[in-house]
Amino acid sequence: MAVAYTTHNRILTVTLSGEIDHHRVKGVLQDLDQAIDEVLPRQLIVDCAGITFMDSSGIAVLLRLWQRMGELDGTIQVTGLPEQPARVLRAAGLQRLIPLT
Incomplete structure (x- = not known):
């Protein structure tokens, strides 16, 4: 990756x-x-357009990023999701925590 x-x-x-x-x-x-420690962002955009495969490890990555942005009172958004990763994240209900587009 x-x-x-x-x-x-x-x-x-992050692409x-x-x-x-x-x-x-x-x-x-x-x-x-x-x-994140270096930038201390107020917004994190995760561009997933180039992902070819994702398993539950991808869920862990996004949950960790969501947690970190919460610590900074920032926001996170996931963009460009191909079909397979989108199915994995939606099956886990991640769209209830993180906007997935």
Whole structure:
């Protein structure tokens, strides 16, 4: 899985691509935590358009990001969800916590 970051006016955009599974999540979570600590964003946008596969590990990543943004009184939004990851996240009910578009 590849991760790219951009920032502008305390808006952090994270672009994810490739497969999100349990083999890749630990390092990604550490990188995401570090980016949030550096930027202290008021809004986090997670662009998932490039994700080719997601299992329950993707749910864990997004819940962690949701928690971190709550600690900062910020917001999180997930955009560009392909069909397979969208099914995984909606089956878990994540849309009740995080806007999924």
